[in-house]
Amino acid sequence: MSTQSPSLPPLSLTERRKRATQLEIAHAAAELFTAQGPDGTTAEAIAGRAGVALRTFYRYFRTKQDAVGPLLAVGGERWRALLAASEPGATLPKALRGAIAEALAAPDETAADGLRQARGLLRAAVDDPALRAVWYRVNQESEEKLRPVVAELAGGDARPLEVRLAAAAATDAIRIALETWAESDADVTGPGSPAELAVRCLAELMGGMRVLTRED
Template identity: 80%
Template structure:
């Protein structure tokens, strides 16, 4: 299993804050899907979430920002799945397995979550501010993914943002960017179709195809041996 240090448990206050943010995010997503961003106000989102307007603005600057936590949930889950992969496993296989499991639809809740993402991505086509939130979430996910990829590949801890351009660090950055782009492109492509949440043309199917295309030219990225 991965030897990365575990994240300290969140305090009760932090868990409550995250729960409130996610509740607001779900309310915003429901209203954006039903009425579009132009037809939705921050006041309406706060009311749907059952919080005061001042609470909404304590966490989010704009109504579009409110969906950020919801869009980030999938990335958090699949990074955790990847971090749990066996060290030394072929990285493309580990990435493919984590992405496939993260985009799997084991129940109605998961299916509804993907359909909600579809609604948001469709709304983002005509809303630059909402698109900016989507791209920001993806960039943050890529940044967080780099140390996970580095750990699996045995490339050390110097592969994060601001690291040098050595072969291992460069390969880690390319792999993290490819994996993140595979999911982003798959979801964006799926959102513009009427394909189901499973089967041909689903997010999992498209992400696997995107990952094969994007990882095809990156070369091997495996744990390196340190000379004695």
């Protein structure tokens, strides 16, 4: 079992700059959507808040709602890395619970602010189908990227269907937890927090999956 994140080629300077610009635009869009809603926000306003030209905005994003995609995807990237780096010998259920709890924890104000920003976006998405579509697309892409990590942790005897179900259960546990938390006034930690809800959702969703019910 690998305990390291998948090895990826280093990004070029151009690619790093591109990603940094995309995240700056994504943060600007999230701030504006949270403050005044998608209907009250234009692509021009997002570009202005991010300090880029409107043509730069449209070079990276087709619509104003698409702009938050990179920001929403960051959480998935972090949690997949945490799962891939699970301690040697950990069973898949234990690894999933640990990675989910750590990914959604709020150990400092920066992490807490990130969760609050996600809450603002999810609340804004309630009345904006295009923004919800971005959220669902990011979750679908995250689930697909999660499958090889789950397969590695599950071991060679895990069937493809089991791996797919496990990846779907883990992804949906986080999605449902964040959506439920966004509808509430619960804090970023403690009862009703994203981490607490996600671990509970995972336990409910993993049900009778053989690959998810094998314990130490």
